[in-house]
Amino acid sequence: GASSDKLRHVESMSELPSGAGKISGINAVVLGESLAAEENDLIFPSSDFSANALVSSPKQYREMYERSIKNPAGFWSEIAETFYWKEKWNPAEVCSENLDVTKGPVQINWFKGGKTNICYNAVDRNIESGNGDKIAMYWEGNEPSQDGKLTYSELLEKVCQLANYLKSLGVGKGDAVIIYLPMLLELPIAMLACARIGAVHSVVFAGFSADSLAQRIVDCKPKLVITCNAVKRGVKPIFLKDIVDVALVESEKNGVSVGLCLTYENQSAMKREDTKWQPERDVWWQDVVTKFPTKCDVEWVDAEDPLFLLYTSGSTGKPKGVLHTSGGYMVYTATTFKYAFDYKPTDIYWCTADCGWITGHSYVTYGPLLNGATVLVFEGTPNYPDSGRCWDIVDKYNVTIFYTAPTLVRSLMRDGTEYVTRYSRKSLRVLGSVGEPINPSAWRWFYNIVGDSRCPISDTWWQTETGGFMITPLPGAWPQKPGSATFPFFGVQPVIVDEKGQEIEGECSGYLCIKKSWPGAFRTLYGDHERYETTYFKPFAGYYFTGDGCSRDKDGYHWLTGRVDDVINVSGHRIGTAEVESALVSHPQCAEAAVVGVEHEVKGQGIYAFVTLVDGVPYSEELRKSLIMTVRNQIGAFAAPDKIHWAPGLPKTRSGKIMRRILRKIAARQLDELGDISTLAEPAVVDQLIALSDC
Numbered sequence: 096g097a098s099s100d101k102l103r104h105v106e107s108m109s110e111l112p113s114g115a116g117k118i119s120g121i122n123a124v125v126l127g128e129s130l131a132a133e134e135n136d137l138i139f140p141s142s143d144f145s146a147n148a149l150v151s152s153p154k155q156y157r158e159m160y161e162r163s164i165k166n167p168a169g170f171w172s173e174i175a176e177t178f179y180w181k182e183k184w185n186p187a188e189v190c191s192e193n194l195d196v197t198k199g200p201v202q203i204n205w206f207k208g209g210k211t212n213i214c215y216n217a218v219d220r221n222i223e224s225g226n227g228d229k230i231a232m233y234w235e236g237n238e239p240s241q242d243g244k245l246t247y248s249e250l251l252e253k254v255c256q257l258a259n260y261l262k263s264l265g266v267g268k269g270d271a272v273i274i275y276l277p278m279l280l281e282l283p284i285a286m287l288a289c290a291r292i293g294a295v296h297s298v299v300f301a302g303f304s305a306d307s308l309a310q311r312i313v314d315c316k317p318k319l320v321i322t323c324n325a326v327k328r329g330v331k332p333i334f335l336k337d338i339v340d341v342a343l344v345e346s347e348k349n350g351v352s353v354g355l356c357l358t359y360e361n362q363s364a365m366k367r368e369d370t371k372w373q374p375e376r377d378v379w380w381q382d383v384v385t386k387f388p389t390k391c392d393v394e395w396v397d398a399e400d401p402l403f404l405l406y407t408s409g410s411t412g413k414p415k416g417v418l419h420t421s422g423g424y425m426v427y428t429a430t431t432f433k434y435a436f437d438y439k440p441t442d443i444y445w446c447t448a449d450c451g452w453i454t455g456h457s458y459v460t461y462g463p464l465l466n467g468a469t470v471l472v473f474e475g476t477p478n479y480p481d482s483g484r485c486w487d488i489v490d491k492y493n494v495t496i497f498y499t500a501p502t503l504v505r506s507l508m509r510d511g512t513e514y515v516t517r518y519s520r521k522s523l524r525v526l527g528s529v530g531e532p533i534n535p536s537a538w539r540w541f542y543n544i545v546g547d548s549r550c551p552i553s554d555t556w557w558q559t560e561t562g563g564f565m566i567t568p569l570p571g572a573w574p575q576k577p578g579s580a581t582f583p584f585f586g587v588q589p590v591i592v593d594e595k596g597q598e599i600e601g602e603c604s605g606y607l608c609i610k611k612s613w614p615g616a617f618r619t620l621y622g623d624h625e626r627y628e629t630t631y632f633k634p635f636a637g638y639y640f641t642g643d644g645c646s647r648d649k650d651g652y653h654w655l656t657g658r659v660d661d662v663i664n665v666s667g668h669r670i671g672t673a674e675v676e677s678a679l680v681s682h683p684q685c686a687e688a689a690v691v692g693v694e695h696e697v698k699g700q701g702i703y704a705f706v707t708l709v710d711g712v713p714y715s716e717e718l719r720k721s722l723i724m725t726v727r728n729q730i731g732a733f734a735a736p737d738k739i740h741w742a743p744g745l746p747k748t749r750s751g752k753i754m755r756r757i758l759r760k761i762a763a764r765q766l767d768e769l770g771d772i773s774t775l776a777e778p779a780v781v782d783q784l785i786a787l788s789d790c
């Protein structure tokens with residue numbers, strides 16, 4: 096029964112990883128939101144779950160973890176051996192790295208000299224092992240009546256046809272391809288087709304605007320852009336091809352011309368007759384790709400050859416092209432997927448992330464397929480036709496692993512429990528969370544209501560840069576604490592450092608860094624290795640700096656506390672404050688802008704923008720809307736400010752630096768915590784701003 100389960104685990108708690116202290120008082124009662132209370136709240140997997148798990152006790156975790164740290168080469172080679180390599184890596188050089196900028200250029204290599212192909216391993220290898228008829232992907236469309244599926248053999252045929260078409264265009268090893276598609280099966284198919292021929296895909300989230308798309312096109316100079324004519328999100332159509340048209344004109348102006356736009360006809364959203372067309376440049380996917388052979392030889396690539404570029408936000412206006420390579424990324428995403436979700440071959444796995452983000456790369460496409468899993472791809476939105484859609488889908492496909500973001504949990508929580516309990520959800524076994532810290536009350540709702548207090552939650556902390564999970568529960572191994580991402584994955588050495596870069600031991604808070612590389616680490620920022628070193632390796636010499644704050648509690652559990660740089664996290668989407676600011680100041684009537692993050696009930700963080708107008712321009716509702724529209728047009732709707740705060744002046748130091756600390760407090764209405772404002776050039780602007788808060 097339940098109480099003996101607890102005893103069993105309490106005994107094994109003394110075997111938690113090093114750094115974990117002894118549990119003083121165990122309290123499984125809901126104690127509210129304070130961290131002190133959460134720290135003592137342990138939630139145990141059932142003994143059944145643990146008994147059948149890949150890692151079933153803290154002891155087993157600790158043994159594997161210790162081995163992965165003491166002998167990373169041995170640990171990772173053994174796993175890498177389970178994949179197909181055309182040529183083996185040099186066994187003396189499984190990993191060679193330098194993370195210390197003071198000792199020379201930062202570089203990370205894994206499985207150097209090995210030749211492989213991630214598409215081969217994710218698709219062909221499963222067919223060769225007899226799973227050709229297994230469903231690789233289910234597809235659920237925007238409308239509940241639309242669906243589809245592909246077996247591994249069918250997936251291979253589709254991938255090969257596109258790969259052959261790309262080859263016929265002269266696209267090959269090292270060439271960039273931009274993919275601007277919604278969640279159709281054609282999106283993972285396009286990624287895999289690029290990987291098969293050694294081309295480097297760069298997926299741009301289909302919620303990005305034409306300007307953002309153009310910026311990425313100019314940076315990576317793709318041979319072609321792959322898109323579709325339109326998609327429907329709920330009742331709203333989005334005309335993606337029109338956005339690409341604008342982006343291509345914009346890129347051309349900036350010296351990069353792309354001669355080909357391969358367009359998938361997404362018939363349920365828009366007919367081809369209605370699509371604007373430039374016959375010399377545009378090609379319908381359905382007209383050409385289907386004519387190509389369904390077999391295509393694999394291009395064997397070096398483990399360190401680039402696999403993809405994915406642009407992400409940093410502290411400056413220019414997005415960073417995070418570059419991942421083939422071998423290490425393959426081994427790492429597959430292994431993290433397997434353990435963090437305690438994957439079983441019978442699982443039906445659904446990750447709600449879009450392939451436009453890293454989660455969709457590592458845990459919709461590569462990680463699951465490398466394990467031969469059945470993956471669900473969902474084109475629609477969680478509240479269409481109503482807020483029960485996710486659970487309707489869970490029951491329709493008997494989803495066993497459901498991986499989503501806290502913002503979705505919070506928004507469904509607000510819509511009411513009846514939407515959940517209307518469905519059975521009995522197939523669910525493991526839940527997952529990603530993108531931002533999950534607050535304990537959302538965690539509990541997810542656990543108690545969605546998972547009927549039966550399914551462990553893997554709260555996976557990681558980043559675009561890390562390629563795969565870094566700090567995550569292994570669901571059968573240890574008790575969870577709502578809101579904690581728990582312990583490091585195999586091979587990962589997180590450390591918490593103070594301002595001076597000194598490691599702090601035991602119970603503490605500080606900056607989260609990683610010591611030593613792991614196979615899934617990014618290798619550079621495309622075209623800007625210097626920015627790679629400056630952003631990630633210079634702040635704390637010898638370490639990879641994550642940009643996140645973190646606390647470690649008395650039991651060694653990790654609690655991520657959010658970004659410590661100028662990046663805000665809106666509904667799990669990373670947005671640089673500088674990007675929003677530069678969009679705002681491009682508005683002819685905006686003189687200056689300062690953007691800060693502010694707590695938001697559903698999105699986690701909302702975007703709060705202070706704007707100064709050009710002399711003589713009056714602030715008006717119309718101007719507010721037009722400022723917001725400017726951001727939507729330049730970045731995308733997801734980056735639209737939640738609040739525009741008209742600021743006749745901004746609080747600046749005498750040297751002219753904007754004091755964001757003060758702006759954050761004003762935005763959060765924490766007016767008694769403004770701190771010292773005497774160093775401001777004009778302290779009076781603070782009162783002025785406060786007075787204008789409700790404009």
Ligand code: 6R9
Pocket residue numbers: 407452453454528529530531532533554555556557558559560580641642643655656657658664667668669
């Ligand atoms: C995978 C992904 C990375 C940033 C990261 C952190 C936040 C992601 C989290 C989390 C707390 C988690 N983050 N997962 N914070 N707990 N489980 O989201 O990548 O888009 O690059 O964002 O997201 O702040 O630094 P990416």
